[in-house]
Amino acid sequence: MSDEELYDDLVDSDDDVIEDVPVVAVVGRPNVGKSTLVNRIIGRREAVVEDRPGVTRDRVAYDANWNGRRFTVVDTGGWDPDARGFAARVAAQAELAVGAADVVLFVLDVTVGMTDVDEAVVKILQRSGKPVLVAANKVDDQRGETAASELWSLGLGQPHPVSAIHGRGSGDLLDALLAVLPSAPPDREPVSEGPHRVALVGKPNVGKSSLLNKLAGSERVVVDSVAGTTVDPVDELVELGGSTWRFIDTAGIRRRVREASGHEYYASLRTAAAISRAEVAVVLLDASEPMSEQDLRIISQVVESGRALVMAFNKWDLLDEDRRLRLEKELDRQLVRVTWAPRVNISASTGRHMDRLVPAIETALEGWTTRVSTAQLNAFLGRLVASHPHPVRGGKQPRILFGTQPQTSPPKFLLFTTGFLEAGYRRYIERRLREEFGFVGSPIEISLRERQ
Ligand code: GDP
Numbered sequence: 001m002s003d004e005e006l007y008d009d010l011v012d013s014d015d016d017v018i019e020d021v022p023v024v025a026v027v028g029r030p031n032v033g034k035s036t037l038v039n040r041i042i043g044r045r046e047a048v049v050e051d052r053p054g055v056t057r058d059r060v061a062y063d064a065n066w067n068g069r070r071f072t073v074v075d076t077g078g079w080d081p082d083a084r085g086f087a088a089r090v091a092a093q094a095e096l097a098v099g100a101a102d103v104v105l106f107v108l109d110v111t112v113g114m115t116d117v118d119e120a121v122v123k124i125l126q127r128s129g130k131p132v133l134v135a136a137n138k139v140d141d142q143r144g145e146t147a148a149s150e151l152w153s154l155g156l157g158q159p160h161p162v163s164a165i166h167g168r169g170s171g172d173l174l175d176a177l178l179a180v181l182p183s184a185p186p187d188r189e190p191v192s193e194g195p196h197r198v199a200l201v202g203k204p205n206v207g208k209s210s211l212l213n214k215l216a217g218s219e220r221v222v223v224d225s226v227a228g229t230t231v232d233p234v235d236e237l238v239e240l241g242g243s244t245w246r247f248i249d250t251a252g253i254r255r256r257v258r259e260a261s262g263h264e265y266y267a268s269l270r271t272a273a274a275i276s277r278a279e280v281a282v283v284l285l286d287a288s289e290p291m292s293e294q295d296l297r298i299i300s301q302v303v304e305s306g307r308a309l310v311m312a313f314n315k316w317d318l319l320d321e322d323r324r325l326r327l328e329k330e331l332d333r334q335l336v337r338v339t340w341a342p343r344v345n346i347s348a349s350t351g352r353h354m355d356r357l358v359p360a361i362e363t364a365l366e367g368w369t370t371r372v373s374t375a376q377l378n379a380f381l382g383r384l385v386a387s388h389p390h391p392v393r394g395g396k397q398p399r400i401l402f403g404t405q406p407q408t409s410p411p412k413f414l415l416f417t418t419g420f421l422e423a424g425y426r427r428y429i430e431r432r433l434r435e436e437f438g439f440v441g442s443p444i445e446i447s448l449r450e451r452q
């Protein structure tokens, strides 16, 4: 396996399950009040109703929260299923929604009542087996209640009378929604308690212990003096750039386990353990020597573990012009997959650019914990697809219905699609995500939930 394949394999691996926030899809004919209801549900925090029926909205999914429960609400009015004809379009939209959602909110307009199109949608919803809530919208006052109760005849259970515009009944509707909604994973605080955890890793002799001495020696070492922290005896607390950092498994570095034959295996286990305990890894490389397979393996390990990454090229004092040029070529060739990682050129011996290390670590942690709101993400996806749609393959064109970012640390994205997005297109999405939102120093994971 080439490094590139190895990297793709690592990044595309889908085996760790993303804890997802449940999805509520709002379906119904145009003009029944779907967008207005979505705005009502999300408290008008993000959406703006595009008041032109039939216009494809560029934002379709939003973060919602009712009584502390999180969910994603999808306004299918923004979808444009390729089906021809009005009834077919609504039916296709309902079909997609049912596939993507955990719960469907079926909206009808009581001033119009049930139509043939609604009946076709009902069949799709019943077949799906998904929980369906009927919202009888435009019940602005008492008079509409009777019309609402007529919707019992849909056979989808109790109709919930609401006025999306005035808010009447929307609290009851949301309570009913929560009752059938799967629970979301708890809101995780991405930032750890206490000092940030840094792993200083790299193959033998790149200068780890020299760098640690420089960092710990130049400023106060504050072992055990930070309130509320218990320090693993193998770790070291170091004060740098105005904050305290926990350097992981420094005992392993200090003891300078010499990698005679056989020890290399233990050294690599130690590296893996340090990375897994850290939030950010500083991979130290010897700039005076050609990059080796071992260097690349350690970098891959960090990416695979989903940790923030900083690359520090040490022994910069040994570089002459010739080596510098060759290094540039190596970087272009071997590190194309991690161009997003901050790089610092340092010398543990002379202290060159030591002050750049902490800002690089901070930048990487910031990228690692970045969260894009569902509305922002879908506006972005709408623009991306408009300017660069997925290529047609075998007469089919997979479409992105909507996306969410259920996790940070590292950022993980979940795209709901109508087919498989090929690797090249996923890489394109990743590049564009980085251009738009940063994520400097952090791996990004993109998973797919395919429908149809
Ligand atoms: P969508 O096409 O289903 O997304 O429908 P919209 O949310 O765009 O609403 C269509 C029209 O119905 C708009 O003019 C809304 O102002 C209006 N509307 C939405 N909800 C209500 C409601 O509860 N009562 C009344 N009277 N009008 C509403």
Ligand code: GDP
Binding pocket: 202, 203, 204, 205, 206, 207, 208, 209, 210, 211, 253, 314, 315, 316, 317, 318, 346, 347, 348, 349, 350
């Ligand atoms: P470790 O095995 O990664 O902990 O590496 P060490 O810190 O033990 O360093 C290995 C060798 O490289 C030692 O002889 C260091 O003096 C030397 N070294 C470390 N950093 C630098 C540097 O920035 N410049 C130069 N010229 N030598 C360095």
